[in-house]
Amino acid sequence: MDSISPNRRFWNRISSAYQREHDPQIGATPRLWGTYAIPDAHLNALGDVTGKRVLELGCGAGQWSRALAAEGATVVGLDLSEAQLAAAAHAMGAARYPLVQGAAEHLPFAAESFDVVFCDYGGLSWAPGHLAVPQAARVLRRGGRLVFNAASPWFEACYDEAGGRATTTLHQDYFGLDTIAEDQGAVSYQLTYGDWIRVLRGAGLVIDDLIEPRPEPGTVNGYNQTDPPDWAHRWPAEMLWVTHKPTD
Ligand SMILES: C[S@@+](CC[C@H](N)C(=O)[O-])C[C@H]1O[C@@H](n2cnc3c(N)ncnc32)[C@H](O)[C@@H]1O
DSSP: OOOHHHHHHHHHHHHHHHHHHHHHHHTSSSSEETTTTEEHHHHOSSOOOTTOEEEEESOTTOHHHHHHHHHTOEEEEEESOHHHHHHHHHHOOSSOOOEEEOBTTBOOSOTTOEEEEEEESSHHHHSOHHHHHHHHHHHEEEEEEEEEEEEOHHHHHHEETTTTEEOSSOOSOGGGOSEEEOGGGOEEEOOOHHHHHHHHHHTTOEEEEEEOOOOOTTOOOTTOTTSOTTHHHHSOOEEEEEEEOOOO
Protein backbone atom coordinates (compact mmCIF):
# COMPACT_ATOMS: atom_id res chain seq x y z
CA MET A 1 0.00 0.00 0.00
CA ASP A 2 1.12 3.53 -0.74
CA SER A 3 2.14 5.23 2.52
CA ILE A 4 2.35 8.74 1.10
CA SER A 5 -1.21 9.79 2.07
CA PRO A 6 -1.24 8.31 5.62
CA ASN A 7 2.24 9.69 6.31
CA ARG A 8 1.29 13.12 5.05
CA ARG A 9 -1.84 13.14 7.24
CA PHE A 10 0.21 11.92 10.21
CA TRP A 11 2.87 14.61 9.91
CA ASN A 12 0.25 17.30 9.34
CA ARG A 13 -1.51 16.21 12.54
CA ILE A 14 1.55 15.96 14.76
CA SER A 15 3.64 18.82 13.37
CA SER A 16 2.87 21.46 16.04
CA ALA A 17 3.30 19.08 18.97
CA TYR A 18 6.44 17.58 17.40
CA GLN A 19 8.08 20.98 16.92
CA ARG A 20 7.09 22.10 20.42
CA GLU A 21 8.74 19.00 21.84
CA HIS A 22 11.80 18.57 19.61
CA ASP A 23 12.74 21.89 18.05
CA PRO A 24 14.45 23.05 21.26
CA GLN A 25 16.88 20.13 20.80
CA ILE A 26 17.27 19.79 17.03
CA GLY A 27 17.17 23.53 16.40
CA ALA A 28 19.45 24.44 19.31
CA THR A 29 22.62 24.60 17.25
CA PRO A 30 23.33 23.94 13.58
CA ARG A 31 24.19 20.53 12.15
CA LEU A 32 23.14 18.09 14.87
CA TRP A 33 22.58 14.49 13.76
CA GLY A 34 19.87 12.29 15.15
CA THR A 35 18.16 11.66 18.42
CA TYR A 36 21.37 12.09 20.43
CA ALA A 37 22.15 15.46 18.77
CA ILE A 38 25.73 14.57 17.78
CA PRO A 39 27.46 17.45 15.94
CA ASP A 40 28.49 16.87 12.33
CA ALA A 41 31.86 18.35 13.32
CA HIS A 42 32.43 15.16 15.39
CA LEU A 43 31.24 12.76 12.71
CA ASN A 44 32.43 14.51 9.54
CA ALA A 45 29.56 13.06 7.54
CA LEU A 46 28.34 16.07 5.56
CA GLY A 47 31.38 18.33 5.60
CA ASP A 48 31.61 21.66 3.79
CA VAL A 49 28.65 22.45 1.53
CA THR A 50 29.45 26.10 0.80
CA GLY A 51 28.42 26.94 -2.76
CA LYS A 52 26.86 23.50 -3.30
CA ARG A 53 23.30 22.74 -4.48
CA VAL A 54 21.81 20.81 -1.59
CA LEU A 55 18.48 18.96 -1.31
CA GLU A 56 17.12 18.01 2.12
CA LEU A 57 14.81 15.06 1.67
CA GLY A 58 12.16 15.48 4.36
CA CYS A 59 13.32 18.76 5.85
CA GLY A 60 10.64 19.07 8.55
CA ALA A 61 10.88 22.54 10.10
CA GLY A 62 14.19 23.08 8.29
CA GLN A 63 16.58 23.00 11.25
CA TRP A 64 19.30 21.55 8.99
CA SER A 65 18.33 23.42 5.79
CA ARG A 66 18.39 26.87 7.33
CA ALA A 67 21.82 26.21 8.86
CA LEU A 68 23.27 25.09 5.51
CA ALA A 69 21.65 28.03 3.68
CA ALA A 70 23.26 30.37 6.21
CA GLU A 71 26.62 28.73 5.46
CA GLY A 72 26.27 29.60 1.77
CA ALA A 73 24.77 26.44 0.25
CA THR A 74 21.97 26.72 -2.32
CA VAL A 75 19.43 24.67 -0.41
CA VAL A 76 16.04 23.24 -1.36
CA GLY A 77 13.93 21.83 1.49
CA LEU A 78 11.49 19.14 0.35
CA ASP A 79 8.84 17.67 2.61
CA LEU A 80 5.61 15.74 2.27
CA SER A 81 3.71 17.67 4.92
CA GLU A 82 2.36 21.18 4.39
CA ALA A 83 2.27 21.69 8.18
CA GLN A 84 5.96 20.84 8.47
CA LEU A 85 6.75 23.13 5.52
CA ALA A 86 4.76 25.93 7.19
CA ALA A 87 6.91 25.44 10.31
CA ALA A 88 10.04 25.65 8.12
CA ALA A 89 8.77 28.83 6.45
CA HIS A 90 7.99 30.34 9.85
CA ALA A 91 11.47 29.54 11.21
CA MET A 92 13.37 30.62 8.10
CA GLY A 93 16.15 33.05 8.89
CA ALA A 94 17.79 35.73 6.80
CA ALA A 95 19.24 33.13 4.38
CA ARG A 96 16.10 32.31 2.38
CA TYR A 97 15.74 28.97 0.60
CA PRO A 98 12.89 27.40 -1.38
CA LEU A 99 10.52 24.87 0.17
CA VAL A 100 8.87 22.25 -2.04
CA GLN A 101 6.04 19.89 -1.18
CA GLY A 102 6.73 16.43 -2.54
CA ALA A 103 7.50 12.82 -1.75
CA ALA A 104 10.89 11.11 -1.63
CA GLU A 105 9.29 8.38 -3.75
CA HIS A 106 8.74 10.76 -6.74
CA LEU A 107 11.13 13.70 -6.62
CA PRO A 108 9.90 16.66 -8.66
CA PHE A 109 13.39 17.61 -9.90
CA ALA A 110 15.33 17.05 -13.11
CA ALA A 111 18.15 14.51 -13.19
CA GLU A 112 21.51 15.70 -11.86
CA SER A 113 20.11 18.86 -10.20
CA PHE A 114 22.01 18.60 -6.89
CA ASP A 115 25.55 18.22 -5.56
CA VAL A 116 24.36 16.86 -2.22
CA VAL A 117 21.16 15.07 -1.16
CA PHE A 118 20.82 14.38 2.55
CA CYS A 119 18.42 13.83 5.41
CA ASP A 120 18.29 13.11 9.10
CA TYR A 121 15.37 10.74 9.84
CA GLY A 122 13.66 12.22 6.75
CA GLY A 123 12.49 10.72 3.46
CA LEU A 124 14.79 7.71 3.74
CA SER A 125 13.08 6.71 6.98
CA TRP A 126 9.53 7.45 5.82
CA ALA A 127 9.58 6.18 2.23
CA PRO A 128 10.53 2.69 1.01
CA GLY A 129 14.29 2.55 0.40
CA HIS A 130 13.90 0.75 -2.92
CA LEU A 131 11.91 3.76 -4.21
CA ALA A 132 13.59 6.69 -2.44
CA VAL A 133 17.25 5.73 -2.96
CA PRO A 134 17.03 5.52 -6.80
CA GLN A 135 15.20 8.88 -6.82
CA ALA A 136 17.93 10.49 -4.72
CA ALA A 137 20.59 8.99 -7.00
CA ARG A 138 18.76 10.27 -10.09
CA VAL A 139 18.73 13.91 -8.96
CA LEU A 140 22.41 13.84 -7.91
CA ARG A 141 25.03 15.05 -10.36
CA ARG A 142 27.93 12.72 -11.08
CA GLY A 143 30.34 13.00 -8.17
CA GLY A 144 27.51 14.23 -5.93
CA ARG A 145 26.88 12.78 -2.47
CA LEU A 146 23.92 11.12 -0.74
CA VAL A 147 24.32 11.26 3.05
CA PHE A 148 21.56 10.18 5.42
CA ASN A 149 20.98 9.24 9.04
CA ALA A 150 18.24 6.89 10.25
CA ALA A 151 17.45 4.53 13.09
CA SER A 152 19.51 1.35 12.90
CA PRO A 153 18.05 -2.14 12.50
CA TRP A 154 19.59 -2.83 15.93
CA PHE A 155 17.46 -0.13 17.50
CA GLU A 156 14.28 -1.25 15.75
CA ALA A 157 14.83 -4.91 16.64
CA CYS A 158 15.39 -4.09 20.34
CA TYR A 159 12.52 -1.60 20.58
CA ASP A 160 9.72 -2.70 22.89
CA GLU A 161 6.59 -1.33 21.29
CA ALA A 162 4.39 -1.91 24.36
CA GLY A 163 6.89 -0.31 26.74
CA GLY A 164 7.81 2.44 24.27
CA ARG A 165 11.57 2.12 24.80
CA ALA A 166 14.76 0.50 23.60
CA THR A 167 15.68 -2.60 25.58
CA THR A 168 18.43 -5.21 25.73
CA THR A 169 16.06 -7.87 24.39
CA LEU A 170 15.28 -8.67 20.77
CA HIS A 171 11.59 -7.85 20.22
CA GLN A 172 11.20 -7.80 16.44
CA ASP A 173 12.56 -10.16 13.80
CA TYR A 174 15.53 -8.54 12.03
CA PHE A 175 14.39 -10.03 8.72
CA GLY A 176 10.82 -8.87 9.34
CA LEU A 177 11.45 -5.16 10.05
CA ASP A 178 10.61 -3.88 6.54
CA THR A 179 7.53 -1.72 7.22
CA ILE A 180 7.08 -0.38 10.75
CA ALA A 181 3.60 0.62 11.89
CA GLU A 182 3.72 4.07 13.49
CA ASP A 183 0.86 5.84 15.28
CA GLN A 184 -2.34 6.82 13.49
CA GLY A 185 -1.81 4.56 10.44
CA ALA A 186 1.55 6.06 9.48
CA VAL A 187 4.35 3.79 8.26
CA SER A 188 8.12 4.05 8.45
CA TYR A 189 10.62 1.75 6.78
CA GLN A 190 13.72 -0.23 7.59
CA LEU A 191 15.96 -2.57 5.60
CA THR A 192 18.49 -5.14 6.70
CA TYR A 193 22.10 -3.96 6.38
CA GLY A 194 22.49 -6.26 3.39
CA ASP A 195 19.42 -4.80 1.69
CA TRP A 196 20.63 -1.23 2.33
CA ILE A 197 23.90 -2.12 0.59
CA ARG A 198 22.05 -3.74 -2.31
CA VAL A 199 19.64 -0.78 -2.71
CA LEU A 200 22.44 1.80 -2.61
CA ARG A 201 24.69 -0.10 -5.00
CA GLY A 202 21.71 -0.98 -7.21
CA ALA A 203 21.04 2.76 -7.63
CA GLY A 204 24.63 3.17 -8.86
CA LEU A 205 25.99 4.71 -5.65
CA VAL A 206 29.37 4.02 -4.09
CA ILE A 207 29.36 3.50 -0.31
CA ASP A 208 32.13 5.58 1.27
CA ASP A 209 31.30 5.00 4.91
CA LEU A 210 28.72 3.70 7.33
CA ILE A 211 29.13 5.85 10.41
CA GLU A 212 27.61 4.46 13.60
CA PRO A 213 27.16 7.54 15.80
CA ARG A 214 28.17 6.67 19.36
CA PRO A 215 27.11 9.08 22.09
CA GLU A 216 29.14 9.41 25.26
CA PRO A 217 28.01 7.21 28.19
CA GLY A 218 24.96 8.63 29.92
CA THR A 219 23.80 10.70 26.94
CA VAL A 220 20.01 10.79 26.96
CA ASN A 221 18.01 10.03 23.83
CA GLY A 222 16.32 13.41 23.35
CA TYR A 223 13.38 11.69 21.66
CA ASN A 224 12.81 9.04 24.29
CA GLN A 225 14.15 9.80 27.71
CA THR A 226 13.01 6.48 29.10
CA ASP A 227 15.57 4.62 26.94
CA PRO A 228 18.38 3.20 29.08
CA PRO A 229 20.97 6.04 29.08
CA ASP A 230 23.90 3.90 27.92
CA TRP A 231 21.97 1.98 25.28
CA ALA A 232 23.40 3.87 22.30
CA HIS A 233 26.88 3.83 23.78
CA ARG A 234 26.73 0.03 23.82
CA TRP A 235 24.86 -0.58 20.54
CA PRO A 236 24.48 1.53 17.39
CA ALA A 237 21.08 3.25 17.63
CA GLU A 238 21.55 5.00 14.28
CA MET A 239 23.27 4.49 10.95
CA LEU A 240 24.70 7.34 8.92
CA TRP A 241 25.39 6.34 5.32
CA VAL A 242 27.90 8.36 3.31
CA THR A 243 27.76 7.59 -0.42
CA HIS A 244 28.50 9.21 -3.77
CA LYS A 245 27.52 8.88 -7.40
CA PRO A 246 30.59 7.96 -9.43
CA THR A 247 31.87 10.30 -12.12
CA ASP A 248 31.86 7.70 -14.90
C1 LIG B 1 11.59 13.22 11.74
S1 LIG B 1 11.22 14.43 10.54
C2 LIG B 1 12.80 14.77 9.81
C3 LIG B 1 13.06 16.24 9.76
C4 LIG B 1 14.08 16.71 10.78
N1 LIG B 1 15.40 16.23 10.47
C5 LIG B 1 13.66 16.24 12.16
O1 LIG B 1 14.35 15.39 12.73
O2 LIG B 1 12.63 16.73 12.63
C6 LIG B 1 10.50 13.46 9.24
C7 LIG B 1 10.01 14.33 8.09
O3 LIG B 1 9.86 13.50 6.93
C8 LIG B 1 8.73 13.97 6.24
N2 LIG B 1 8.27 12.89 5.36
C9 LIG B 1 7.50 11.83 5.68
N3 LIG B 1 7.32 11.06 4.61
C10 LIG B 1 7.98 11.64 3.58
C11 LIG B 1 8.15 11.32 2.20
N4 LIG B 1 7.61 10.22 1.67
N5 LIG B 1 8.87 12.16 1.43
C12 LIG B 1 9.42 13.29 1.97
N6 LIG B 1 9.29 13.64 3.27
C13 LIG B 1 8.58 12.81 4.06
C14 LIG B 1 7.75 14.33 7.32
O4 LIG B 1 6.72 15.17 6.86
C15 LIG B 1 8.66 14.95 8.35
O5 LIG B 1 8.73 16.34 8.20
